[in-house]
Amino acid sequence: MRRLRLALRLVLAAVFVYAAYTKLRQPWLLFALSIDSYQLLPQWAVLTVARTLPWFELVLGLLLASGFGLRWVAALTSLQLIIFFGVMLRAYAKGLGIDCGCFGAGEALTYKTLIRDGLLTAGAISLTVMAFKSQKTSS
Amino acid sequence: MKNIFASLLLAAVSLAAVDTQSSAPGKAVGNPSAPMTIEVFSDYQCPGCKALADEVLRPLKTDYVAKGKIYLIHRDFPLQMHPHARQAAAYANAALRVNKYEQVSAEIFRQQSVWSANGQLDAVVAGVLKPDELKKVRALLTDSKLLAEIEQDVALGNKHNVRTTPTMIVTHKGRQYPVAGVVNYGILSKFLNDLLSK
Numbered sequence: 001m002r003r004l005r006l007a008l009r010l011v012l013a014a015v016f017v018y019a020a021y022t023k024l025r026q027p028w029l030l031f032a033l034s035i036d037s038y039q040l041l042p043q044w045a046v047l048t049v050a051r052t053l054p055w056f057e058l059v060l061g062l063l064l065a066s067g068f069g070l071r072w073v074a075a076l077t078s079l080q081l082i083i084f085f086g087v088m089l090r091a092y093a094k095g096l097g098i099d100c101g102c103f104g105a106g107e108a109l110t111y112k113t114l115i116r117d118g119l120l121t122a123g124a125i126s127l128t129v130m131a132f133k134s135q136k137t138s139s
Numbered sequence: 140m141k142n143i144f145a146s147l148l149l150a151a152v153s154l155a156a157v158d159t160q161s162s163a164p165g166k167a168v169g170n171p172s173a174p175m176t177i178e179v180f181s182d183y184q185c186p187g188c189k190a191l192a193d194e195v196l197r198p199l200k201t202d203y204v205a206k207g208k209i210y211l212i213h214r215d216f217p218l219q220m221h222p223h224a225r226q227a228a229a230y231a232n233a234a235l236r237v238n239k240y241e242q243v244s245a246e247i248f249r250q251q252s253v254w255s256a257n258g259q260l261d262a263v264v265a266g267v268l269k270p271d272e273l274k275k276v277r278a279l280l281t282d283s284k285l286l287a288e289i290e291q292d293v294a295l296g297n298k299h300n301v302r303t304t305p306t307m308i309v310t311h312k313g314r315q316y317p318v319a320g321v322v323n324y325g326i327l328s329k330f331l332n333d334l335l336s337k
Contacts, residue, residue: 026316027330027334029326029329029330029333030316030330032326032330033327034319036322036323036326037319037320037321037322096187096320097185097187097304097305097306097320098320099317099320105316105318105319106300106317108302109303
């Protein structure tokens with residue numbers, strides 16, 4: 001159980017740090033265009049999310065790697081991934097021919113993206129459950 | 140079998156001829172030596188491509204292309220899922236030979252819902268061409284050179300890893316930025332201004 005928790009934590013940490021890195025190394029307005037193509041948010045919100053999300057992902061990734069405050073960090077990670085998954089599912093169902101925007105520009109949103117994001121979401125939820133259970137056991 | 144062989148031959152010729160900057164005159168607008176190039180990979184039967192043409196490319200031509208800031212190139216990228224898209228691209232490319240590309244291309248987009256449903260592209264194109272022009276266009280529809288040009292655009296799209304339409308490839312100072320889907324012109328404009336200011 002501990003090994004599985006460690007593995008999940010490190011995989012999610014790596015994914016989040018990499019996702020942040022790919023977004024931060026490109027012009028932030030290019031990421032804004034990716035967000036905008038989902039046709040969900042008004043312009044001011046698109047620009048705000050594009051400015052802040054990569055840094056938020058970076059912080060989450062580093063916190064996951066450190067293991068600090070794992071219960072809440074894992075819960076936040078799960079929440080973020082659930083939102084991403086829902087948004088992607090909606091875009092896919094609507095047939096929007098867009099980029100995923102997950103790891104920078106240039107990756108089309110396909111069923112493979114949905115499977116990958118679904119697995120990451122399941123992993124994050126499992127990690128959250130394990131983190132809360134282990135807290136109960138130790139207290 | 141003969142068709143498959145012809146398609147393979149066309150694809151081979153196209154791949155060999157792929158060049159990011161080259162485009163049939165008329166399918167590109169603006170100054171070829173502009174500081175930025177945008178290639179728009181588009182499918183005439185895709186609703187998003189029509190929306191992009193109406194909501195984004197139209198103001199882009201006024202604000203950037205006409206001012207010499209952007210060289211805009213149309214690339215055909217008919218998707219397999221759209222049964223009439225390739226034929227629409229053939230009509231538009233044939234219209235280029237009678238100097239009516241802009242008009243025919245705009246009309247094909249304008250009546251997208253009509254011909255997408257009934258497949259009657261000829262009637263749509265006939266509305267904007269003179270009888271002699273229409274005759275020439277019809278004769279060109281099976282021209283191997285014309286079909287090879289469409290395949291060349293598709294091959295170029297594949298080289299750019301285009302998977303969906305519309306996709307814009309923005310090239311500035313040797314760097315390429317893919318932008319997929321229908322985007323807000325305000326945000327695109329901010330992005331382009333930011334790049335152009337560097």
